[in-house]
Amino acid sequence: MFDALPQLALRLLPLVARLGNLSEAARALDVSQPAASKAIVRAEEMCGLALVVRGRRPLALTAEGRILAEHAERQEELARLTARRLDDCRAKGDGVVRIASFGASASTHILPQIVGAVARRYGRLQIEITENTDQPTLQALHDGSVDFATIVETEDPDLELLHLKQDHLVALVRSGDALARRGALDARALADVPFIMTKGGSEPLVRAWFARAGAEPKIRHSIQQITSILALVRAGMGVSVIAETAVPETHEGVSVKPLEPSFPRTICLARRAGGFSSHAAEIVWRMAAEQALGR
Incomplete structure (x- = not known):
């Protein structure tokens, strides 16, 4: 129902309540007094209720007119709030x-x-x-x-x-292990020792790297957390292959070795x-x- 009412009437009613004069309310909205009067009458016809008390100065709203004026003010405030939120989304990334x-x-x-x-x-x-x-x-x-x-x-x-970012797979071996003294490590070298398979996301790539060389790792442990993998490697429980960017800055007791051939991602x-x-x-x-x- 409210959506069908003349928008001019909804804007006029709060002003009439505040100013007590239809002409002043019309002037505030930059419309003519006849247009303002017509909008109020049309709203009254649609509501089936009088919205202003006629023949009294200053002009006042009826109880029903005040209800509609309060509704109009709430809608106006909601519109301002919505516009402000959209501005914040556009300008501030809300x-x-x-x-x-x-x-x-x-x-x-x-x-x-x-x-x-x-x-x-x-x-x-x-x-x-x-x-x-x-x-x-x-x-x-x-x-x-x-x-x-x-x-x-x-x-x-x-x-x-x-x-x-481009990343590479690398091997993790215990620092004191013979593999740590070698340069790049190939799949054959890593397939001969117990292997710790990462479950943190690189497993398909690790398996693909071994498969390209026709090798298969001897998986003894399947671990998701990088810190746990490092601890097992450090303890001599196996070697592992993970993504280079996943290696922590400090990894005492564990050597990080390049793979041969390299496996970028x-x-x-x-x-x-x-x-x-x-x-x-x-x-x-x-x-x-x-x-x-x-x-």
Whole structure:
């Protein structure tokens, strides 16, 4: 019902209540007095109720007119609030952006730079990061529960990819081990000793690297946390292969060795093809692209 009422009448009623004069209310809105009077009459006809008390000076609203005036004021305040929120979204990046990370490589070495750059320019834009293994991360992106995901480069036609960083697989061996004294390690050398398989996201790549050489690791342990893998390697319980960017800055007692042949991978920020779910998401994507270009 309210949507059908003349908008001019809704704007006039609060002014009439405040000014006590229809002519002054019309002047405040830069409309003629006849137009204002006609709008009030039309609103009364549609409501089936008198909205102003006629024949009295100063002009006053009826009880029903006051109800409608209060409604109009609330709607006007809501409109101002909505406009302010949209302005904040446009100018300040107000909003929440959710990113799924496939593990330590992205969470440690890539996303902090993007989050920091966004925070410096858009202090009111919030970024929430959820870390998981590869498949749940990709599933969250396809389900729409996150805006973006860090993944290894894929041929998925439903995704748009932003290349962020090139990474390599490396071997982890105990510092006192004979393998630590060698240069690059090949699959044959690593297949002859107990192996600790990472469950943190790189497992398919590790298996592919061994398979290319026609070798297969002797898996004794399957571990998700990098710190746990390092502890087992340090204790002499096996060797492992993980992504280079996942290796912590300090890894006492563990030597990091290059692989032969090298096995590179490209870490990407991925989003579902099509439009962005919010202006905040568009900001994050744009700034991630700037970070990638400047790396």
